[in-house]
Amino acid sequence: xxxxxxxxxxxxxxxxxxxxxxxxxxxxxxxxxxxxxxxxxxxxxxxxxxxxxxxxxxxxxxxxxxxxxxxxxxxxxxxxxxxxxxxxxxxxxxxxxxxxxxxxxxxxxxxxxxxxxxxxxxxxxxxxxxxxxxxxxxxxxxxxxxxxxxxxxxxxxxxxxxxxxxxxxxxxxxxxxxxxxxxxxxxxxxxxxxxxxxxxxxxxxxxxxxxxxxxxxxxxx
Numbered sequence: 135x136x137x138x139x140x141x142x143x144x145x146x147x148x149x150x151x152x153x154x155x156x157x158x159x160x161x162x163x164x165x166x167x168x169x170x171x172x173x174x175x176x177x178x179x180x181x182x183x184x185x186x187x188x189x190x191x192x193x194x195x196x197x198x199x200x201x202x203x204x205x206x207x208x209x210x211x212x213x214x215x216x217x218x219x220x221x222x223x224x225x226x227x228x229x230x231x232x233x234x235x236x237x238x239x240x241x242x243x244x245x246x247x248x249x250x251x252x253x254x255x256x257x258x259x260x261x262x263x264x265x266x267x268x269x270x271x272x273x274x275x276x277x278x279x280x281x282x283x284x285x286x287x288x289x290x291x292x293x294x295x296x297x298x299x300x301x302x303x304x305x306x307x308x309x310x311x312x313x314x315x316x317x318x319x320x321x322x323x324x325x326x327x328x329x330x331x332x333x334x335x336x337x338x339x340x341x342x343x344x345x346x347x348x349x350x351x352x353x354x355x
Contacts, residue, residue: 149250150246150250150270151246151249151252151254152255152351153246153255153256153257153267153270154171154176154255154256154257154271154272154273154274154275154351154353155256155257155259155265155268155271155274155275156171156256156259156262156274156275156277157258157259157260157261157262157263157274157275157277157313158260158276158278158279159278159284159303160260160284160288160302160303161279161283161285161287161288161291162278162284162325163277163279163283164260164277164325165180165258166277166325166337167275167323167340168180168256168258170340170341170344171256171344174344174345174348176252176254176256177249177252177256178256178257178258179242179246179255179256179258180258181238181242181257181258181259181260181261181262181265182258182259184238184241184242184245185234187241188235188238188241189211189213189216190210190211191237192233193211196211196230196233199233200216200219200226200230203215204216204219216230218298221298221301221302222301231261231264238265239266242257242265242267243266243267246267253353254353257271262274271318272318272319272351273318273321273347273351274318274321275321275322275323275344275347276313276320276321276322276323277322277324278322278323278324279324283326284303285299288302323340323343324336324340325340
């Protein structure tokens with residue numbers, strides 16, 4: 135954990151809720167941590183799901199860049215087909231992000247404005263460091279899990295071939311580096327549970343860790 139001093143100058147966002155960043159590499163289990171925050175009364179924006187809306191809103195631009203091969207029979211964007219293409223080509227990935235991220239940032243800001251009466255909200259995003267809210271985060275929670283655990287989760291959740299899973303892992307090889315250089319307090323938590331007798335123990339330990347972070351940040355009950 136790294137604790138950074140608060141920013142000295144207030145800006146136009148000073149009246150917004152406390153912003154918590156939640157992130158983690160592919161299949162680390164950040165959605166489970168998001169559910170823990172929601173149970174503690176903290177609204178969570180899933181930016182990955184918001185990205186699906188941004189994809190649809192930027193459909194024409196995406197087709198213009200990647201062609202119609204990324205469409206399903208109904209004419210909608212096939213996210214798996216698009217993902218398979220961009221995760222194997224860094225330039226394709228950069229081009230997709232350049233199209234989608236500005237729209238996702240607009241949608242993120244609109245959501246935060248609608249949460250003005252909340253003490254704190256969380257932004258759950260795989261690419262949190264590229265979010266428009268990144269410089270305004272009070273704290274960042276990075277969810278971690280071992281490689282084998284993540285492989286099992288990826289196979290169970292997305293049913294992707296091993297080669298495709300490894301491509302995704304490789305694309306996030308230096309995931310944590312960008313989160314320890316800003317002004318936000320940065321914490322790491324481990325979400326180890328998959329199946330078996332230790333899952334309940336791991337989850338109980340994780341809940342205590344989340345509660346301790348919220349208390350330290352002045353957000354706990």
